[in-house]
Amino acid sequence: MAAITASMVKELRTSTGAGMMDCKKALTEADGDMAKAVDILREKGLSQAAKKAGRIAAEGAVVSYVSEDGKVGVIVEVNCETDFVGHNEGFQTLAKSIAKQVAVAAPADVDALLASEMDGKTVKDLVTEAVAKIGENISVRRFERFESAEGQVYSYIHGGGKIGVLVDMKGGDAELGKDVAMQVAAANPSYLNRDQVPAAELEHEKTVLSEQARNEGKPEKIIEKMVIGRINKYYKEVCLLDQEFIKDGDLTITKLLKSKGAEVARFARFQLGEGIEKKQENFVEEIQKQINK
Numbered sequence: 001m002a003a004i005t006a007s008m009v010k011e012l013r014t015s016t017g018a019g020m021m022d023c024k025k026a027l028t029e030a031d032g033d034m035a036k037a038v039d040i041l042r043e044k045g046l047s048q049a050a051k052k053a054g055r056i057a058a059e060g061a062v063v064s065y066v067s068e069d070g071k072v073g074v075i076v077e078v079n080c081e082t083d084f085v086g087h088n089e090g091f092q093t094l095a096k097s098i099a100k101q102v103a104v105a106a107p108a109d110v111d112a113l114l115a116s117e118m119d120g121k122t123v124k125d126l127v128t129e130a131v132a133k134i135g136e137n138i139s140v141r142r143f144e145r146f147e148s149a150e151g152q153v154y155s156y157i158h159g160g161g162k163i164g165v166l167v168d169m170k171g172g173d174a175e176l177g178k179d180v181a182m183q184v185a186a187a188n189p190s191y192l193n194r195d196q197v198p199a200a201e202l203e204h205e206k207t208v209l210s211e212q213a214r215n216e217g218k219p220e221k222i223i224e225k226m227v228i229g230r231i232n233k234y235y236k237e238v239c240l241l242d243q244e245f246i247k248d249g250d251l252t253i254t255k256l257l258k259s260k261g262a263e264v265a266r267f268a269r270f271q272l273g274e275g276i277e278k279k280q281e282n283f284v285e286e287i288q289k290q291i292n293k
Contacts, residue, residue: 002032016041016133041132058273059086060138061161065099066153073153074102075164076143077270081136086161091138094130095161098123102143110140141276144268151265156181164270172262182246183253184267189240192266197238205234240267 012023030036060079078095107113114124151170154177245251
């Protein structure tokens with residue numbers, strides 16, 4: 001039976017992030033074989049990770065990566081269970097490495113990303129190891145990857161990872177790229193321009209606005225003109241190019257881009273946790289349940 005030294009336990013703990021007693025037990029079981037001990041801990045970690053997979057992961061971070069030449073840009077949303085872990089250095093490092101992997105590997109979807117290899121392991125295995133180490137469910141929810149044909153990709157992260165934006169822009173400079181990305185983060189446009197607004201959505205909006213005008217008691221003969229005016233206001237809310245520039249209300253984004261000889265090809269905006277139904281804890285009920293046990 002090999003002697004298990006304190007330095008061996010420390011080495012295993014550093015490499016796996018597992019508890020000291022767990023490391024000692026694994027080394028004893030492996031008869032001092034470090035690689036085997038790592039496998040034993042991974043196996044135990046995998047079983048723990050499976051139990052955590054059912055928990056709702058709605059916190060985390062949106063992170064970005066842009067290649068040195070500015071031609072490829074990525075935003076990725078990686079979720080965990082608590083805001084505290086979302087700011088954890090290990091979690092942030094994992095999320096950023098995944099963003100870079102998306103840029104390099106150009107996976108078709110999240111499943112392909114998880115199956116791709118990074119540092120000799122699949123991304124899925126690295127995430128599972130992080131779950132065991134950090135102690136929370138972690139999931140890669142979505143990503144967007146832009147490869148600019150004629151311009152540059154710019155990114156902006158707001159609120160420490162609460163909102164992430166990518167902008168593919170031809171012309172202009174880095175300052176303009178950041179300004180446009182900040183605009184998308186703040187004003188949350190749904191479309192680049194009016195042509196992208198689906199006809200069905202536009203007709204629905206016109207119907208709603210017409211009914212609003214009738215409910216206000218407006219005569220039919222002026223309702224059509226009122227709807228046209230309100231649709232223009234609607235475009236300013238949902239179309240990036242129609243919006244007023246957040247730094248100068250006298251400029252629209254169209255005028256700003258024209259003044260800089262620039263053109264936006266596309267953009268993407270992720271807001272952390274959007275669309276995820278978060279579990280609402282009722283602590284009074286929870287305490288009462290404990291009392292009644």
